[in-house]
Amino acid sequence: MNLPIPFIVLLAVISLAGTGFYCLLFTRNLIKVVVALQLIVKGVVLAFVLAGHLQQNESLAQTMAITVIVADTIVAVIGLSLAVQIRQHTGSLDLKALSKLKR
Amino acid sequence: MISILIACSIGLPWVGALLVWLIGDKHEKVQHWTSILFSLAAGAAAVLMLWNTTGDAGLTIKMGGIFGDFTFIPDGLGVFLAVIATVIGSLAVIFSTSYMKGETQIGRYYAFVLFFIGAMVGLVLTSNIMLMFLFWEITALCSYALIAFHNDDPKAVRGGIKALIITSIGGVGLLLGALILFVYTGSFDIRLFIADHSAVPAGMMAVLAFGFLIAAAAKSAQFPFQTWLPDAMEAPSPISALIHAATMVNAGVYLLARFFPAFKDVLYWREAVMIVGMLSALLAAIMALTSTDLKRVLAYSTVSQLGYMVYAVGAGSVFASQFHLFSHSIFKALLFLGAGAVIHSVGTRDMTKMGGVGKHMPFVKWVFIIGALALSGIPILNGFWSKELVLEAGLAGGPSWIYAVMVLVAGLTALYTIRCVWMVFFGEARSDYHAHKVELAMKVALAPLALAALVSWLAVGPFSQLLGEATLPQHNIETLSLASMFHEVLSIPTLIALIGIAIGIALWLLRSKLAGFIEGLKSLQWAAEHSFGFEAVNSAVVRVTNGLAETLRNTQTGLLNWNVLGILAALIILLAAIILGA
Numbered sequence: 058m059n060l061p062i063p064f065i066v067l068l069a070v071i072s073l074a075g076t077g078f079y080c081l082l083f084t085r086n087l088i089k090v091v092v093a094l095q096l097i098v099k100g101v102v103l104a105f106v107l108a109g110h111l112q113q114n115e116s117l118a119q120t121m122a123i124t125v126i127v128a129d130t131i132v133a134v135i136g137l138s139l140a141v142q143i144r145q146h147t148g149s150l151d152l153k154a155l156s157k158l159k160r
Numbered sequence: 161m162i163s164i165l166i167a168c169s170i171g172l173p174w175v176g177a178l179l180v181w182l183i184g185d186k187h188e189k190v191q192h193w194t195s196i197l198f199s200l201a202a203g204a205a206a207v208l209m210l211w212n213t214t215g216d217a218g219l220t221i222k223m224g225g226i227f228g229d230f231t232f233i234p235d236g237l238g239v240f241l242a243v244i245a246t247v248i249g250s251l252a253v254i255f256s257t258s259y260m261k262g263e264t265q266i267g268r269y270y271a272f273v274l275f276f277i278g279a280m281v282g283l284v285l286t287s288n289i290m291l292m293f294l295f296w297e298i299t300a301l302c303s304y305a306l307i308a309f310h311n312d313d314p315k316a317v318r319g320g321i322k323a324l325i326i327t328s329i330g331g332v333g334l335l336l337g338a339l340i341l342f343v344y345t346g347s348f349d350i351r352l353f354i355a356d357h358s359a360v361p362a363g364m365m366a367v368l369a370f371g372f373l374i375a376a377a378a379k380s381a382q383f384p385f386q387t388w389l390p391d392a393m394e395a396p397s398p399i400s401a402l403i404h405a406a407t408m409v410n411a412g413v414y415l416l417a418r419f420f421p422a423f424k425d426v427l428y429w430r431e432a433v434m435i436v437g438m439l440s441a442l443l444a445a446i447m448a449l450t451s452t453d454l455k456r457v458l459a460y461s462t463v464s465q466l467g468y469m470v471y472a473v474g475a476g477s478v479f480a481s482q483f484h485l486f487s488h489s490i491f492k493a494l495l496f497l498g499a500g501a502v503i504h505s506v507g508t509r510d511m512t513k514m515g516g517v518g519k520h521m522p523f524v525k526w527v528f529i530i531g532a533l534a535l536s537g538i539p540i541l542n543g544f545w546s547k548e549l550v551l552e553a554g555l556a557g558g559p560s561w562i563y564a565v566m567v568l569v570a571g572l573t574a575l576y577t578i579r580c581v582w583m584v585f586f587g588e589a590r591s592d593y594h595a596h597k598v599e600l601a602m603k604v605a606l607a608p609l610a611l612a613a614l615v616s617w618l619a620v621g622p623f624s625q626l627l628g629e630a631t632l633p634q635h636n637i638e639t640l641s642l643a644s645m646f647h648e649v650l651s652i653p654t655l656i657a658l659i660g661i662a663i664g665i666a667l668w669l670l671r672s673k674l675a676g677f678i679e680g681l682k683s684l685q686w687a688a689e690h691s692f693g694f695e696a697v698n699s700a701v702v703r704v705t706n707g708l709a710e711t712l713r714n715t716q717t718g719l720l721n722w723n724v725l726g727i728l729a730a731l732i733i734l735l736a737a738i739i740l741g742a
Contacts, residue, residue, distance in 0.1 A: 082721055152719060156717070
């Protein structure tokens with residue numbers, strides 16, 4: 058068992074993003090949606106770093122990764138604060154109950 | 161110098177718009193004066209440009225990237241239309257101070273009027289087609305906002321949305337053209353494209369030419385998009401005069417005139433343009449004959465006269481079309497402002513309830529008659545000269561059957577104009593209205609327009625020089641002196657056209673003896689009152705769109721899980737396509 062490191066990283070990317078997408082597909086809880094988004098984005102950051110390594114362009118990859126981390130943190134903060142507000146106003150975190158588009 | 165003038169004529173109205181909005185509706189008087197000041201200043205800047213026209217970029221703003229440079233070229237064609245927009249804009253603003261007195265939210269009104277004036281100037285001066293598209297859509301937005309100014313009136317809101325949707329369809333044609341232009345030439349520059357269009361292959365050239373024709377037809381309310389203009393008459397009268405008679409609706413004609421040197425060799429394009437113009441002129445003239453709403457009659461006549469301009473471009477005479485545009489802007493703004501004074505005073509737009517208004521408002525009666533005579537093409541008013549030049553150009557550059565229809569329309573024009581004047585100003589009062597006095601601001605706006613309708617044709621020499629080779633080398637417009645215009649117009653075809661006009665007037669004078677004949681045209685009247693079925697087509701389109709939207713609604717669950725599934729599925733399909741393709 059002697060896997061090359063990029064391959065291991067790729068597996069990590071797929072498992073992180075895959076877990077995130079799996080959660081997004083099946084969860085109905087708003088908090089869990091935010092967590093799932095975090096998982097996906099962490100996978101994406103890792104993918105950036107991997108791509109930078111393979112392209113011999115690490116500095117660009119690091120820049121991208123840091124930018125994504127900053128943006129992603131803001132998304133998480135706003136998402137969670139919205140979730141708190143929604144819970145206070147409606148008493149529910151269930152996406153299906155919150156949806157206003159359904160007939 | 162010229163760059164400052166360009167920046168002023170676009171920027172000053174916009175600064176004014178912002179100021180009027182910031183001043184707030186508590187200070188109505190300040191708002192009136194601010195708008196007058198800024199529109200007059202923009203008008204002065206535009207008029208000064210007349211002596212500074214050039215075929216090169218007068219103002220360049222480097223944007224970088226794919227936007228290229230935002231260039232403004234003050235050539236004859238652009239400056240001429242900028243002057244029309246700002247000068248008639250100023251007169252409309254002056255008229256508004258009396259017409260809109262006491263209305264609520266006057267700030268919103270003036271802000272959009274000034275925003276429109278600046279955008280219109282930008283539209284005609286810019287040489288970057290992407291920027292032109294932007295200005296094009298701003299004018300559409302202002303038109304929508306001002307038609308629906310009385311936003312508690314559902315009819316006004318409906319008219320505004322209809323205008324917005326139809327002109328936006330035209331905007332798609334322009335955007336498509338801009339993108340094609342960029343793909344093949346690598347820049348958005350209109351001037352370079354007109355000078356050398358060999359980079360665009362013939363097939364794409366046809367798409368471009370017909371796309372622009374659709375854009376122009378939608379903006380200028382030409383066949384088959386003419387239905388929005390009559391419904392736009394819910395707007396306050398100064399708006400009808402400025403946007404829906406003198407400036408914005410000319411943008412379509414301007415587009416055709418601007419690109420004529422590039423498109424003239426496209427197969428069937430000129431024929432298509434002439435037929436669009438002819439059908440618009442004919443159908444709108446018949447509808448004007450049956451309408452009883454004063455402003456709708458004028459709206460139909462605008463469509464009809466714009467048809468003449470489009471026809472002239474198709475026949476190959478950009479000069480005749482622009483000269484008629486010049487005359488039309490003056491006399492139609494005069495007619496709309498005159499109609500506005502009547503409506504403001506009498507309190508209705510229904511001509512069947514008017515009659516005898518002339519006794520109470522002699523000043524308005526006389527200026528309206530001057531405008532009406534110019535519209536009918538009676539010598540020696542400006543409408544006569546320009547319409548004759550259009551007809552001459554049509555006879556020289558187009559098939560004679562279209563020419564015959566246009567002469568018929570000239571007769572119809574005289575007929576519906578005299579009918580309109582008669583129903584409003586002469587005869588006995590048909591309802592119990594109370595006419596108010598005409599205020600000074602209205603007279604100040606009407607008098608110069610009436611004077612210009614009488615004498616503007618004397619400027620044919622300088623006007624043809626303005627559009628000449630110095631700044632528009634591709635358009636091949638020769639200088640036409642007053643004497644040679646006399647020579648050209650005083651000919652047999654003019655006599656034929658005048659006979660057509662005389663028959664039109666005679667038909668009205670003999671209308672009681674022709675009762676049987678008119679009875680025979682009942683079915684035509686019925687068709688005209690139902691706008692020849694175009695309204696039915698419009699409502700069918702709306703119905704189908706609504707039905708489709710209601711059906712497609714089922715795909716919008718509003719649930720995150722389903723949306724993520726959709727995104728993932730699309731991602732997988734995309735990946736599969738890339739892998740299989742590679």
